Every structure is written in C-alpha cells, then in structure tokens.
Amino acid sequence: MPELPEVEALAGFLRDHAVGAVIGRIDIAALSAVKTFDPPITAVQGADITDSRRFGKFLGIRAGELWLITHLSRGGWLRWVDEPSPTPPKPGGKSPLALRIHLFTPDATTPAIDLTEAGTKKRLAVYLVRDPQEVPGIARLGPDALDLTAETLGGILDGTSSRLKTVLADQNLIAGIGNAYSDEILHTAKLSPFAAAKSLPAQDRERLLDAIHATLTDAIARSVGQDAARLKGEKRSGLRVHARTGLPCPVCGDTIREVSYADKSFQYCPTCQTGGRVLADRRLSRLVK
Missing domain, CATH: 1.10.8.50 (Helicase, Ruva Protein; domain 3)
Structure with missing residues (x-):
C-alpha cells in the first residue's frame, strides 16, 4: 500500500509532468472505483490541471475548480503512459486498469494517467469533488x-x-x-x-x-x-x-x-x-x- 512518502512522491511527479496539461477523455474500466456521481466524472474533461497534492494517503489532482481524489488502497497504483491505446478499455475486464485519464500537454504530446489495481479485493477509490474535505476519509484525517x-x-x-x-x-x-x-x-x-x-x-x-x-x-x-x-x-x-x-x-x-x-x-x-x-x-x- 502506498503510504505518505510514496504518495508525496507521486504528487510531485504529477506536478512535474501533468500540471499545465488539459484533461481529455476519461475511460472507466472499473465502475466500482468511482465513488461520487455529482459532479459526474466527465465534468473534468477539458479542464486544465493546475496542481497535485497529498492529503494523508490520498492523492489529489486539481482540474479547474474540481479535485480528482484517489485512494490507492492496498493494491492500487498510478502509472504514467506515454503512448496510451486510443481504444477505450472494456468495463469489467480482467485488466488491472481501473481508470485512464487522457491528457493533452503543452508540448503537443498525448500521454495518460492510469490508475490500476492488482488482486481480487478491489478497494481503489476515485472521487470527484469541489473541495477535498467532501471526501469522507480526508474529512476524518488526524494531523499529518x-x-x-x-x-x-x-x-x-x-x-x-x-x-x-x-x-x-x-x-x-x-x-x-x-x-x-x-x-x-x-x-x-x-x-x-x-x-x-x-x-x-x-x-x-x-x-x-x-x-x-x-x-x-x-x-x-x-x-x-x-x-x-x-x-x-x-x-x-x-x-x-x-x-x-x-x-x-x-x-x-x-x-x-x-x-x-x-x-x-x-x-x-x-x-x-x-x-x-x-x-x-x-x-x-x-x-x-
């Protein structure tokens, strides 16, 4: 399970590589991973990524006025894919892919952020919120x-x-x-x-x-x-x-x-x-x- 040091490093990696990019299509391969419905996950399509932060063991990406928050749990991970497949994944497949965020970067490349989860116990969670404190796990966090x-x-x-x-x-x-x-x-x-x-x-x-x-x-x-x-x-x-x-x-x-x-x-x-x-x-x- 990623803990504070790894999530801090992932947030820094995203600040270096994803900030300034525009979110394109979002592919959902595991419907159970998405824990919120208002606003819909598609609301960040077309938004600029302006920041990435850590909240305890939660990883946050700021896109426009919204926050895409992820808890990787025990078997989850984030992957940066330079040349993602243009074909959307099939929901419910055997692939570890849970969610893919297609990007358009300032240097005209089209990478993607993949959220994956290994194992049979699917606990990876994705939230789209206006304020990180809307995520129940973040609201309950003790001091860092x-x-x-x-x-x-x-x-x-x-x-x-x-x-x-x-x-x-x-x-x-x-x-x-x-x-x-x-x-x-x-x-x-x-x-x-x-x-x-x-x-x-x-x-x-x-x-x-x-x-x-x-x-x-x-x-x-x-x-x-x-x-x-x-x-x-x-x-x-x-x-x-x-x-x-x-x-x-x-x-x-x-x-x-x-x-x-x-x-x-x-x-x-x-x-x-x-x-x-x-x-x-x-x-x-x-x-x-």
Missing part, C-alpha cells in the same frame, strides 16, 4: 505525520487506550503512516508494537517523534524525483524490518519476527524492540488451540 509536534503527539497518545502499532496506523489519529512505515518507525525508535500508547514514558515519546520524522523524511528523500514506475522498488529497498521476516536485523543481527492477523501482518526485532521477548503470533496461537 510530518506536522506532528511533541505537544500534538502527546495529546494523541494520552487520548487513546490502543497500542503503539495501532495508533501509528490509524488515519483518524495520525495521517499518512500505514503498516510498513509504522514497523520501520517503531524499529528506529526501539519500541514494542504492543507498548501501551498512553503510558509511554516521556523519553520514549521523544524518541518516537524523532523516529517518525526521520523515517518519513528519509523515505521522501529517496522517493521524490523517482519515476512513478520505480517507487515500489525504492520503498522495498529502504525497509529494514517490514516484510523481512526471517532475515537478520540490520542493526543487531537478531532474526526479524512476525505477528500475523487475518489479512495482514507486522514485523519487528525482538532484541531492538522488546527486550528479547518474542511476541505471540495470533495466527499460530489460534492453530495451537
């Missing part, structure tokens, strides 16, 4: 992770009974961090994913805030300027614990462990984060029962 201060983070931690892993990935509390970067932040901060947020000592809170800023700004620095097609690989190459179950921790050499749930998992280093204690894997615990 890059804007957190010690005071803001302290208020978030004090106001919840959840564990740190849950707090970091809850968009209503902190916007922009997902499963992967929450693992990386907790590893950098040397904190257990299961630590109680409310009772976190002051020195650990300071370390957590530093880790949030350092992890995300480093990932942005590696991602911004990359071609959209290379961002996934750039993200994977920079991860130290997430999706590295069974591999050695790059800090201490201990084996990276995993805790699994029904449809997701997270990774951590016992030596760096839990004092050597191996956390119970909920999936394995159910099998033993």
Whole structure:
C-alpha cells in the first residue's frame, strides 16, 4: 500500500509532468472505483490541471475548480503512459486498469494517467469533488505525520487506550503512516508494537517523534524525483524490518519476527524492540488451540 512518502512522491511527479496539461477523455474500466456521481466524472474533461497534492494517503489532482481524489488502497497504483491505446478499455475486464485519464500537454504530446489495481479485493477509490474535505476519509484525517509536534503527539497518545502499532496506523489519529512505515518507525525508535500508547514514558515519546520524522523524511528523500514506475522498488529497498521476516536485523543481527492477523501482518526485532521477548503470533496461537 502506498503510504505518505510514496504518495508525496507521486504528487510531485504529477506536478512535474501533468500540471499545465488539459484533461481529455476519461475511460472507466472499473465502475466500482468511482465513488461520487455529482459532479459526474466527465465534468473534468477539458479542464486544465493546475496542481497535485497529498492529503494523508490520498492523492489529489486539481482540474479547474474540481479535485480528482484517489485512494490507492492496498493494491492500487498510478502509472504514467506515454503512448496510451486510443481504444477505450472494456468495463469489467480482467485488466488491472481501473481508470485512464487522457491528457493533452503543452508540448503537443498525448500521454495518460492510469490508475490500476492488482488482486481480487478491489478497494481503489476515485472521487470527484469541489473541495477535498467532501471526501469522507480526508474529512476524518488526524494531523499529518510530518506536522506532528511533541505537544500534538502527546495529546494523541494520552487520548487513546490502543497500542503503539495501532495508533501509528490509524488515519483518524495520525495521517499518512500505514503498516510498513509504522514497523520501520517503531524499529528506529526501539519500541514494542504492543507498548501501551498512553503510558509511554516521556523519553520514549521523544524518541518516537524523532523516529517518525526521520523515517518519513528519509523515505521522501529517496522517493521524490523517482519515476512513478520505480517507487515500489525504492520503498522495498529502504525497509529494514517490514516484510523481512526471517532475515537478520540490520542493526543487531537478531532474526526479524512476525505477528500475523487475518489479512495482514507486522514485523519487528525482538532484541531492538522488546527486550528479547518474542511476541505471540495470533495466527499460530489460534492453530495451537
């Protein structure tokens, strides 16, 4: 799933490549992806693209007086296509293409922006709105992770009974961090994913805030300027614990462990984060029962 650094990089990519272009035809291949009907998606045809911005993990394109907002969810992605097919895709086909935005650029080229989604669970969402706050997910967003201060983070931690892993990935509390970067932040901060947020000592809170800023700004620095097609690989190459179950921790050499749930998992280093204690894997615990 694209998180804050990748969506920030995609927004920058679109500012460099799409701003100044005029939207031509819009092809909808997955009707379920379009979540709004007023104004209709065709309302942006003929509009100039003037900006692209990130809202948490949402990606926005400003076209005239409207905003085309996308949440890529777990399997979604954005592709820049220099020479798109002129033939409209068939709705409901097996292609991962969900929506294609044809463009006319100032240099007389006709590229397209493709929104695609891999996998069988179709969660990619596209909204056309007059104000980004009309998108329910954006309206509920907590403060952006890059804007957190010690005071803001302290208020978030004090106001919840959840564990740190849950707090970091809850968009209503902190916007922009997902499963992967929450693992990386907790590893950098040397904190257990299961630590109680409310009772976190002051020195650990300071370390957590530093880790949030350092992890995300480093990932942005590696991602911004990359071609959209290379961002996934750039993200994977920079991860130290997430999706590295069974591999050695790059800090201490201990084996990276995993805790699994029904449809997701997270990774951590016992030596760096839990004092050597191996956390119970909920999936394995159910099998033993």
